[in-house]
Amino acid sequence: MDDKALYQAIANEMAANQLEPALWTQAYSEAGGNTEKAQAIYIRLRHRDLSGSEARDPADPLAALRADLAQALARSSRETLYRRLGVAPDASAGTLAAAIAEIRARPAAPDAEIRYAIEILGNAEARAAYDRSLAAELGFGDAPPRVEQVAAAEDSGSVFLRWWSTRRVGIVVAAAVVALLAAVLQPFQQTATVREHLRAQAMLERERLQQGEQVREMQRERLRLAEQHRAAQDAREIEREQRRQQEQFSIQVQAEQRRQENARRAEQRRLEQDQRQQQYAQQARAREERREARAAETRAAREARYWSCFNDAMDRGDSAYAEARCGQLRY
Secondary structure, eight states: OOHHHHHHHHHHHHHTTOOOHHHHHHHHHHTTTOHHHHHHHHHHHHHHHHHHHHHHGGGOTTHHHHHHHHHHHHTOOOOOHHHHHTOOTTOOHHHHHHHHHHHHTSSSOOOHHHHHHHHHHTSHHHHHHHHHHHHHHHTOOOSOOOHHHHHHHHHTTOHHHHHHHTTOSOHHHHHHHHHHHHHHSHHHHHHHHHHHHHHHHHHHHHHHHHHHHHHHHHHHHHHHHHHHHHHHHHHHHHHHHHHHHHHHHHHHHHHHHHHHHHHHHHHHHHHHHHHHHHHHHHHHHHHHHHHHHHHHHHHHHHHHHHHHHHHHHHHHSOHHHHHHHHGGGOO
16 A cells, blocks of 8 residues: 555544544654644554554465455455455555545444454454454365364354364365355354344444543543643743843832932032032131231231331421331331
């Protein structure tokens, strides 16, 4: 089967919600709860699984037997499980899996015979036993039937079928015995077929319920993971908002501290300027007072010299003489 047919079979499986539970669980786990990514991983895993099944078919020890069955049944109208599924007896495991997936993807549920065929041919060991039994009935199988088949044949009274499986008689005698047994044991075979159909139906129903429970469990797990993801997102958002508010508060505190520091420095500069101005004023007043004091001292000294000179001059002359002699000492 080519890749296109394999991918179509996988698409049919997914459309009918008939996923392989183990592969889906692995894909969902690898995707970390992401449904779309899990679907892509599932397609890759399922394609590898089907491709691997096809690759192993050439080494199948029953390949030759199944090829003989295909040739023999091509010339016969005999109803087989292969014809119920619409595949040849020598179909590979991948082709058979694709056919089963296509049947399961149909809107209408398969009947009991189809479900029984899916149950037998979908299991490698059961298919091998069925092929050996079918080959023995057609007269060219070389492997004895399984113990379970022998027991089932004995339960239905088919002692001659076990004798036939030993191949101790010729082809002509075997055909006669088969025809006789088919006529004699038809009611028993019909009863056994009905019983097998009922058993297959019950098993398929149990499998459907188990798959439904697995799907619900996966949905619950997906919801749980989504809730955890949402809670983690909310927690990260709250943390980011708290960090943003903390940073904003820190910025405001730093801005207020800078404003207060600038105001303190401005006040300090104003006080220092006032002190310097007061000091300059005090120094100016002090200089003025010293200057006035020196001027007063100078005037007082001149007055003292003037009057001393004036008095001496009066002793020798009149006031005009004294003024003329000492007047320049006064100014």
